[in-house]
Amino acid sequence: MANDVFERIQTEIDQAPVMLYMKGTALFPQCGFSARVVQILTHMGVPFKTANVLEDAELRDGIKSFSQWPTIPQLYVKGEFVGGCDIVTEMFQSGELETLMADKGIEHKTEA
């Protein structure tokens, strides 16, 4: 069972260059931390795909063990775990997130 959900996650993060596991959807986030990451990605003009862990208990537990990370949201870029809300926020503020997107060849708006 765990293997099925791990495989699903692996396929998702391989296929979507920017993949966000969150509570709710990009349009209707259901948690403040998830909402903040959506806001940052949207602000940066980064195209991203989301998965709603509230609709899927197996995914909600699965992603936590997959990433060895206890909380949601979780951001993946090019199959690599970037972090949760605190790390994404800190990286956005320091400009590291933009550097990461540029390095990984992800489309984004550049700050003037």
Place this chain on the structure above:
Amino acid sequence: MAMAANEIEALIKAAIPDARVTVEDLAGDGDHYAATVVSETFRGIPRVKQHQIVYAALRGRMGGELHALALQTSAPES
């Protein structure tokens, strides 16, 4: 369900003895905290790993008993 701030601090210090830990109860409800952890352990390792070390110190409570712990980790400035 809630955890006391000194309990959080004690768990982190037990796992990372040299850590300088400050824990702030953000909402006064024993459920929303912000923690700053400064330790030599963190030098040169990625943030995700730094946070994972702290989560490991909290032994499964993060995401369960502890709903919200805003975390900032760093190595001491040299």
